[in-house]
Amino acid sequence: MRRTTLLIFAxxxxxxxxxxxxxxxxxxxxxxxxxDDLALTEPTASEAEDRxxxxxxxxxxxSWEAEAARGGATTPLPASAPGDAAAGEGGEGSxxxxxxxxxxxxxxxxxxLLIYSAELRLGVYEPEAAAxxxxxxxxxxxxxxxxxxxxxxxxxxxxxxxxxxxxRIEDLxxxxxxxxxxxxxxxxxRDLTARLRNAEAVRAQLVRLLERARDVKAALAVQAELxxxxxxxxxxxxxxxxxxxxxxxxxxxxxxxxxxxPPIDSPTTFRLPFLWLDNVGLRTLLQLR
Amino acid sequence: MTxxxxxxxxxxxxxxxxxFVIDPPEDFVVxxxxxxxxxxxxxxxxxxxxxxxxxxxxxxxxxxxxxxRAVAGRLETARxxxxxxxxxxxAESGEEGRLLAFSRSEGGEEFTYWAAVFPAPPAAPLGAPRxxxxxxxxxxAAFEAARPALKRSLRSLRID
Numbered sequence: 206m207r208r209t210t211l212l213i214f215a216x217x218x219x220x221x222x223x224x225x226x227x228x229x230x231x232x233x234x235x236x237x238x239x240x241d242d243l244a245l246t247e248p249t250a251s252e253a254e255d256r257x258x259x260x261x262x263x264x265x266x267x268s269w270e271a272e273a274a275r276g277g278a279t280t281p282l283p284a285s286a287p288g289d290a291a292a293g294e295g296g297e298g299s300x301x302x303x304x305x306x307x308x309x310x311x312x313x314x315x316x317x318l319l320i321y322s323a324e325l326r327l328g329v330y331e332p333e334a335a336a337x338x339x340x341x342x343x344x345x346x347x348x349x350x351x352x353x354x355x356x357x358x359x360x361x362x363x364x365x366x367x368x369x370x371x372x373r374i375e376d377l378x379x380x381x382x383x384x385x386x387x388x389x390x391x392x393x394x395r396d397l398t399a400r401l402r403n404a405e406a407v408r409a410q411l412v413r414l415l416e417r418a419r420d421v422k423a424a425l426a427v428q429a430e431l432x433x434x435x436x437x438x439x440x441x442x443x444x445x446x447x448x449x450x451x452x453x454x455x456x457x458x459x460x461x462x463x464x465x466x467p468p469i470d471s472p473t474t475f476r477l478p479f480l481w482l483d484n485v486g487l488r489t490l491l492q493l494r
Numbered sequence: 495m496t497x498x499x500x501x502x503x504x505x506x507x508x509x510x511x512x513x514f515v516i517d518p519p520e521d522f523v524v525x526x527x528x529x530x531x532x533x534x535x536x537x538x539x540x541x542x543x544x545x546x547x548x549x550x551x552x553x554x555x556x557x558x559x560x561x562x563r564a565v566a567g568r569l570e571t572a573r574x575x576x577x578x579x580x581x582x583x584x585a586e587s588g589e590e591g592r593l594l595a596f597s598r599s600e601g602g603e604e605f606t607y608w609a610a611v612f613p614a615p616p617a618a619p620l621g622a623p624r625x626x627x628x629x630x631x632x633x634x635a636a637f638e639a640a641r642p643a644l645k646r647s648l649r650s651l652r653i654d
Contacts (some may be wrong), residue, residue: 482565491542
């Protein structure tokens with residue numbers, strides 16, 4: 206049983222030792238995974254390998270464990286370098302290969318992977334109508350409304366139409382404030398894809414171990430580790446999906462500030478010498494008494 | 495203004511004659527307008543949609559485009575109306591006009607407003623109105639219900 210535990214440690218070590226450039230190194234720290242996302246924190250790849258060596262079979266009936274341990278410590282490692290991971294070569298498992306993921310986001314272009322976002326403050330006469338018009342612009346460009354509140358809304362538009370959407374929305378009123386931001390997530394994306402590929406390789410090894418377990422205790426131990434690795438895989442996939450979405454669809458937040466109606470007799474308003482023009486409109490028309 | 499024009503203008507004013515005919519929507523009631531009021535005719539639905547026609551002195555040489563831009567510019571720049579559409583319309587008597595559609599919110603309620611300008615025919619007598627302004631407006635929901643009937647009324651205008 207002790208050997209099985211060591212083997213599992215070795216596999217998990219391999220998982221952690223590869224592709225771990227650390228999410229906290231990505232630009233714009235806000236997108237980093239929280240520490241608790243890193244469920245397995247030790248040992249390093251070399252430590253795991255050492256342990257696997259120590260766990261070498263002492264008897265023929267144990268040979269499958271050591272074999273698996275050696276394989277577990279070495280097989281997933283080719284993809285450990287983030288740069289290699291982005292190339293999408295090697296690796297195993299059921300998750301999408303990094304190259305596929307990158308291609309799905311923006312076919313034909315791998316670098317850089319940017320998340321665009323913008324915030325606009327617009328002065329408008331009619332906030333409700335302007336919000337409706339902004340939503341319509343986003344829909345017309347293949348985007349959608351993500352949030353709508355009082356005098357504010359968040360739109361998501363395809364990244365390729367981000368600039369066009371901004372310009373059209375700005376035309377709806379007077380631009381009082383504007384900020385545009387791009388966040389480079391290429392490194393984080395590569396790290397995650399490498400981690401995912403390696404985690405899936407470890408899982409495959411664990412599955413093989415489980416199939417060959419000879420007693421219940423060993424099976425349970427492997428199963429427990431399998432559950433942890435599976436959870437890690439799901440987290441990594443979730444994060445990748447989130448990034449994919451953020452890259453593919455830019456976010457535009459618009460806040461509308463109601464503008465006061467200019468007074469009819471404003472000296473700044475150009476006036477033609479036809480007095481009746483001053484009385485055109487709903488106020489005179491609907492005045493029935 | 496020549497003596498003849500002044501006399502015709504006075505005649506129009508004194509007799510209260512209108513130089514047009516229009517068919518308001520069937521479920522509208524024609525209102526009595528005070529003398530000297532801005533409207534030659536107004537009619538209202540029970541739920542607050544009003545149709546109004548003004549006869550205006552205008553300017554002899556002003557084109558349809560001029561009046562359309564003057565009205566739209568005044569409403570948009572000075573009143574905060576938002577233009578939602580514009581289209582050509584033709585009166586039953588043949589005059590070409592321009593319908594401008596606007597929206598406007600007031601006290602949290604959405605309103606729709608139409609202003610259609612019809613320049614008088616060039617052969618109109620001196621002193622007669624040079625421009626006809628047909629307006630329609632009301633709360634958005636009620637207006638939408640009356641929209642087809644209002645369109646028919648607009649097209650029924652006959653300028654003498």
